[in-house]
Amino acid sequence: MRAPGPQERGSGDFSKKPITSASQMTEISPLLPEALFNCCDPDQFHFQTTADLQELTEFVGQSRAQQAVHFGVGIRREGFNLYVMGPPGMGKHTLVRHFLDDKAATRPSSSDWVYVNNFNQPHKPRALRLPSGRGHRLRLDMEQLIDELATVLPSTFESEEYRTQMQAVEEELKEQQEHAFSELGEEAARHDIRLFRTPSGFAFAPMKGEEVVGPEEFEKWPKEEQKRIEQVVAQLQEKLQGIIQRIAQWRKESREKLRALNREFSRSAVGHLIEELKAQYADLPGVLHYLDEVEKDLVDNVRDFIRPKEGAEALPGVAGETDPRALHRYKVNVFIGNGERKGAPVVYLDHPTYLNLVGRAEHIAQMGTLVTDFTLLKPGALHEANGGYLMLDAHKLLTQPFAWEGLKRSLYAGEVRVESLEKMLSIVSTVALEPEAIPLDLKVVILGDRILYYLLHEYDPDFAELFKVSADFEEQVDRNEETNQVYARLIGTLIRKESLRHADRFAVARIIEHAARVVEDSERLTTHMRSVADVLREADYWAGEAGREVIAAEDIDKAIHQQVYRAARVQEHIYEAISRGTILIDTEGAKVGQINGLSVIELGDYSFGQPSRITATVHIGEGHVVDIEREVELGGAIHSKGVLILSSFLAARYATDHPLSLSASLVFEQSYGGVDGDSASLGELCALLSAIANTPIRQSLAITGSVNQHGQVQPIGGVNEKIEGFFQVCKARGLSGEHGVVIPVSNVKHLMLNSEVRRAAAEGKFHIYPVATVDEALSVLMGLPAGERDESGQWPEESLNGRVQVRLTEMSLIRQTFAESVKERLRDEGGEGDIELEGK
């Protein structure tokens, strides 16, 4: 049995008002008020307000994460992308962004990318890489070229020179035709035959003067003459067929000549303009190749520049419809234009849909259908961040359909391809744009929760391949004089960033105390920046309301109080129910097998403690402790584990020389929801031992803590909320000086209790008892020494353990006697007499 001294329970001598404990009547002293709260001394700060402080450039307590980010960003190897993890509000985004911005500024500017028409396969636009800023230049140059051609080409084709040459070609054809028909006509005329045009073709007929020889007259002609005419006509028809065939050939040749003429004139007009452009882009082979293709296409499609006026004929030899968007194909879509920006890009994609990541081909409505082309290609964040850094939120990324898949595909392929979802999923097979893929060279930084990191690592083998570096943000930092100073600067930095009133040193001290309470540890401070910033923002408001120029400690208090007040509706209803006796909680007197346990209820980002009555009953049985919560499936696994530990504890301590012949049941009274956690196991054990020993427990006390098989008390969470919760209930009924809470000694360092509790403790109206063992807890709760085994292994009879031992021995004997009497009765009745009683 151990009597914990003050040194073991925290820093300094916190004990007072001892309570008798254990066999030696060791006293368990309640904690001193100083132990209930680790004050931050404002005098340690040598500034009046945060305005006097230098801005903090590094993050408090995040050296591990910073180094990981530094490494992840610095290493230029495949798959070394970053996952930055930590709860929301830690300032991950700010830190990473800040770091990336600095890093990006030292890196060379990323390339411009433009999409241009693929003249051979228009549905596969070509991507061209240009040095930063020259993509826009190329677009302007091409626009200017097309503008100039729109003037130059029409004037070229309206020139006298062109018209003369064109008419010469036409005349040649006409003359060929005329000549052929003229010769044929003359030959026919020599035989008094003429060529006639019929509705569908031509026919030869013998003539007499200006009239066709009629059938009757023809019949009168000599047979030889008839035959001769027929033969001549047949020969002429053959020749006519030959002419018709030659005309088709001549017309084809004529068209070819006109095309050649057009090409010649086009080339003369286009050539020098293209050459000028090529000189400007001589260092870019891709652009030169494109300009060659443009020139060829311009020469072949000169008609697009010479749109005929309404009612006028098209350019000869190049008949064909004029597409109103025809000149569109010479445009340059500046897909990624860096303009004058220096350094690599840093992009944060707030809405990481699949299309926002990999880009899209937009459509426009045209004649009732949706059409697209290379000018409607829009970049995604992967394109925009190419050559630099892309930041993504893990949760948003994973909740957008196919966004994660799209990202992985691009990272694996090392290129990003604008591809519609339906195409990617092979849902449709219509002809769609297939733009040339753009090589990818960027670092992806995903920011998210730890749970997502571990889940991805567990279930997605690609994740480990692609995100090899993790940066884990600390949620707490040691609290000492040095970190207090840094924290003060951090507060000053947040104030500047948010343009708030500066805080005086008392307010800074108060925020530091609050930062310790947030992490429930008097020796540590939170690094959750959002919590701190929110308090500062609210305090700034209250300072304004109070007409103060700087934020004072009162404003911090008010901000914290108001945060609690706004969230405490449910809490107040529960406490009211306890005060009105709806929820049965005794706070005075003593009861056997009944104890005040403490639980924490979490509602959103607010949590509070609630006292719960735990009762235990015992009877003769087979050594089982029944957890009624578990039986009705209201208890969680951890709670069940705690209860099973009680059985082991009882058997190990009290049933070494006889069977444990009791059955017990434990209940969380008036609990209609789930119960989990083992923080009530100490209370349950005390209630159980009280029931066995038939010794009452002080109801003015509540207890929290878990217990192991050896009776050692282990720390629990939410100690501050639990104490404050029971305090509120007791305060409502009137503090008598008997009230208090028994807590694990290992939780003393976590105490950051509110001022009300501290004040009551200082006035001796409320007490916090730290215990290290169940025996200490029993002695505090029952006012009896727990007792210690003597040399023969027996407990002192008047000690609590002695009472338990005696009672359990009695129960064992009763059970044994009962079993023997049953055996005898059965034997008397001629039975087998071999009844085996379980547990015997």
Add this chain to the structure above:
Amino acid sequence: MPEDPTGRERAPGAQPQAERRHVKLRRILLALDSNEDEAALSAAAALAEALRASLNGLFVEDSELLRLAGLPFIQEVTTAVVRRLEQSQLERDLRVQAERLRRSIERFARERRLVWSFSVVRGALLTAAMSAAREADLYVLGRHPLPYGAAGAPRPDGPLMVIYDGSVSAAHALEAAVALSRTGEGLLVVLPADAEPTAAALQQDAESRLLALGRPAHYLATPHLTPELLKQALRTYRVRLLFVGESCGLCEPTALRPLLREAPLVIAR
């Protein structure tokens, strides 16, 4: 109006002021045969609309064609086949063409709200047209191009050409050309004059008429206007439509044939 004192014998520029009044051209005759000519049809319809005149279509079934179809050995040569030319088939083809022309005239007339008529006669185009044109103020003859003669066809935006010899019918031709010409469109006035002073006088006369109509023109003076010369001019300028007065001496079938090979013709009376 052969007895009209404004005949071509009279010195140009000496017309009385009363004659400068716009003469009402009330009836337009469009004569076409199996050589379908959309340009002539459009021009006739546009003229009728511009002048608020009636449009009278005349389809001439070439009697020579029908006669030759009666010969037993005559074959029709087309781009695709050589086949026996049956008279019944030929008549059917001509009826189809006539019906097509009728529908086109009806459509144009409805669109422009014109009074219209249509008739079919049998004979030679020029003879039949001139015979029917006695009741018309203007008659439009379709082009007879070379076979397969797409090349060298009149330009749809080509100029209008008018032969102006100072006669009343030439004045009507000029007026019709102005009515048909679009804003900014070229108008070529050919002045058939034997000597420079005469050409100048004719131009002055034409200018004064065009001034009244608010339309400028280009002038070409030629001492000896022959059909061959005119044909060359039509080809060179890619003339869209040729306007002549019936008294110009070109309205004989032998003179008209080469001209009709180049462009449709509008003859004013």
